[in-house]
Amino acid sequence: MNIAPRYLGRGSWLARRDPRVLLIGLALFVFTVIQVWDLRILAVLGVVAGVYYRSARIPFAAVRLQWTYVIFFISFVVITNTLLTGGELRGFTEDELHVYFHVPLLGTPISAESVTYAIAQFMRFLSMAAVGLPIAYAIAPGDIGPAFARLGVPYKFAYGMELTFRFVPSLSADMQTTIDAQRLRGYDWERRGRGLLGKVTRTIPLLTPVTMNAIVGAEDTIDAMDLRGFGTQRRTWLRQLRFGVTDWAVLAGFVAMLVTVTILSFTGRTDLWVPEVLIDLAS
Amino acid sequence: MSTTVMPEDRGAGMWEVTTRVIVYAAIGAALYGVAAVFSVLIPGTANVSVRPAFALVTFFGFAFGPIVGFFTGLVGNMIADQISGWGLLTSWNWSVANGLVGLLAGVFGVTLARAIPNRLVLSAVAAALAIVIGFLFVFTDIWLGTADDLSVAFTANYLPVIASNLIAGVILTPILVAAWDPIRQSMGR
Numbered sequence: 001m002n003i004a005p006r007y008l009g010r011g012s013w014l015a016r017r018d019p020r021v022l023l024i025g026l027a028l029f030v031f032t033v034i035q036v037w038d039l040r041i042l043a044v045l046g047v048v049a050g051v052y053y054r055s056a057r058i059p060f061a062a063v064r065l066q067w068t069y070v071i072f073f074i075s076f077v078v079i080t081n082t083l084l085t086g087g088e089l090r091g092f093t094e095d096e097l098h099v100y101f102h103v104p105l106l107g108t109p110i111s112a113e114s115v116t117y118a119i120a121q122f123m124r125f126l127s128m129a130a131v132g133l134p135i136a137y138a139i140a141p142g143d144i145g146p147a148f149a150r151l152g153v154p155y156k157f158a159y160g161m162e163l164t165f166r167f168v169p170s171l172s173a174d175m176q177t178t179i180d181a182q183r184l185r186g187y188d189w190e191r192r193g194r195g196l197l198g199k200v201t202r203t204i205p206l207l208t209p210v211t212m213n214a215i216v217g218a219e220d221t222i223d224a225m226d227l228r229g230f231g232t233q234r235r236t237w238l239r240q241l242r243f244g245v246t247d248w249a250v251l252a253g254f255v256a257m258l259v260t261v262t263i264l265s266f267t268g269r270t271d272l273w274v275p276e277v278l279i280d281l282a283s
Numbered sequence: 284m285s286t287t288v289m290p291e292d293r294g295a296g297m298w299e300v301t302t303r304v305i306v307y308a309a310i311g312a313a314l315y316g317v318a319a320v321f322s323v324l325i326p327g328t329a330n331v332s333v334r335p336a337f338a339l340v341t342f343f344g345f346a347f348g349p350i351v352g353f354f355t356g357l358v359g360n361m362i363a364d365q366i367s368g369w370g371l372l373t374s375w376n377w378s379v380a381n382g383l384v385g386l387l388a389g390v391f392g393v394t395l396a397r398a399i400p401n402r403l404v405l406s407a408v409a410a411a412l413a414i415v416i417g418f419l420f421v422f423t424d425i426w427l428g429t430a431d432d433l434s435v436a437f438t439a440n441y442l443p444v445i446a447s448n449l450i451a452g453v454i455l456t457p458i459l460v461a462a463w464d465p466i467r468q469s470m471g472r
Contacts, residue, residue: 030372034427066368073369077429080439124428125373132370157354160305160312164358167313168366175317196333200451203321203335207455208462211339214314216466218306225302 009138012057018247019139019147025052028254029131033124035265037272039116042123048257049127056134066133074125078118092272098282112278120272141165146237155235163221171214178210297348297393304347308354311343311385315359316366333447334363338455340381341410344388345456346463352385356417376423384417384448388456402464403457410452418445 009015014022029049036042060067097111108114139147145162149155179187182205225231243251264270318336340359344352360381365371372378391409399405421444422436430436 026370026372030375037428063368066366070368073367128373129368129370132365132373133368135371136365154300156300156305160309160354161358163306163309164312164316164362167309168317168362171310171313172317196447196450197454199321199333200335200454203318204455204458206321207318207336207339208459210318211314211342211459212462212466214310215307215463216470218310219470222302222306225306230302230305231300 006062007137007140008058008062009056009134010140012055012138014052014056014134015138015140017250018241018243019143020151020241020243021247021250022135022139023147023151024251025254026131026135028251028258030128032254032258032261033128035261036124036270037117037120038270039120039123039273039275041261041264041270042120042127045257046123046127046130049130053130053134056138058134058137063133063137070126070129074122074129077125078121098274098279100282112274112282113272115278116272116274143239143241146239146241149235149237150241156231159230159235167214171210174213175206175210178206182206297389298350300350304350307343307347308351308358311339311347311351311355312358312362315339315355316362319359319363320366333451335451335455337381337448337451338410338459340385341388341413341452341456342406342459342463344385344413345392345406345409346460346467347389348393349386349389352387352389353382354385355382356380356385357382374429376427377421380418380420383420384413387413387417403461406456406460407453410456411449414445414448414452418448 007015029045033042033045036045092113094109097109097113099109099111100115102109142162144165145158147158148161149158153161187202187205261270315336318339319334321335340352340356343355357378360378361371361375364374364378388409391412392405395405395409399408418441421440422430422433424430424440425433425436430440
């Protein structure tokens with residue numbers, strides 16, 4: 001069970017950027033996208049997200065599982081939330097909808113508006129995932145601490161972030177060892193029966209030993225850090241981060257997108273826009 | 284050597300940021316991120332999945348204090364989302380909600396300690412209260428557009444997540460505390 005993110009984007013255009021660009025860029029992009037329901041603007045943002053993601057040169061074969069999960073998850077959210085429970089849409093009353101049919105049993109109207117809303121939801125999540133994924137694969141592991149520290153996170157917590165990413169591979173290895181050991185004793189988490197409660201209680205033989213081992217093992221790390229004077233004075237980092245011209249340009253692009261979309265949003269031009277072709281289908 | 288007194292023993296020290304706090308926070312977040320792969324999507328909800336490992340958030344908050352709990356929930360949830368491909372900040376408000384639960388578990392663990400002397404019962408009560416209150420933050424989904432209105436946010440997001448996490452938190456937190464307490468005493472913490 002090796003679930004630790006690997007530095008797959010090494011050497012790519014995006015990986016050569018200051019790691020803060022990836023973190024700030026994602027935050028700016030998320031706040032841009034969440035204001036938009038207009039498919040035309042979302043399409044533009046989607047293209048930007050796609051180009052940005054491609055610049056990380058992450059081999060698709062290595063992240064196929066993640067993308068499958070993302071697509072499945074988004075589809076699930078969109079179908080259940082928007083189509084089945086979203087009969088009442090943002091800014092539309094039921095008599096304004098161009099209804100195709102009603103969902104049997106539930107009675108939820110499936111309309112040009114709800115389909116547009118679903119597509120918009122899908123595009124919003126997909127573009128956010130495309131901009132977010134490179135953080136795991138295009139930031140050098142040693143850059144995480146300095147990046148957060150330079151973003152204003154108190155240095156102890158920035159170091160905690162770096163420590164967290166460093167612990168992930170070893171803890172996932174410990175988890176796998178424990179799973180293997182418990183399987184030899186007949187343990188099977190995926191065994192059917194007893195529903196949700198069964199699933200929860202079946203994690204006890206895994207969570208308890210892994211957690212206790214991790215906590216006891218942490219003593220060595222604590223001692224090592226204390227012996228090196230961690231926390232006694234402000235920490236400096238070996239890795240010095242400096243924004244280059246390209247970094248500033250990328251950030252300026254994200255800021256420009258956010259400002260433009262915010263202005264459009266305040267003037268009511270990011271609301272749900274239903275394509276004529278979908279409305280025509282209802283007639 | 285660090286000489287931190289555990290927050291359950293000294294309420295005043297629960298906001299202190301020591302080496303021990305940072306390392307336990309990092310361990311908690313990494314464990315939560317790793318163990319979150321054991322999750323089951325709840326049908327009919329908005330991206331709500333049952334993560335038995337969620338009990339780690341309440342456990343770390345209860346056992347090591349609110350700062351550790353907050354970091355474990357916030358960063359652990361971000362890492363779990365990032366590993367799965369969902370993205371570090373895509374559901375940032377859910378990560379904050381997870382962090383708040385950890386923080387509250389730590390606060391309730393200290394403030395209710397006199398009223399509930401039995402540590403296992405206390406841990407279950409602290410976990411339950413923290414989950415019910417902390418996850419109120421997911422109502423920000425209405426503002427973010429992930430939930431259409433209050434009723435959708437309540438029925439499709441809040442209710443399923445607190446129901447599933449209450450099961451995980453109330454059952455697993457006391458078990459983890461029961462496993463940790465003898466170790467803690469043998470380590471002299």
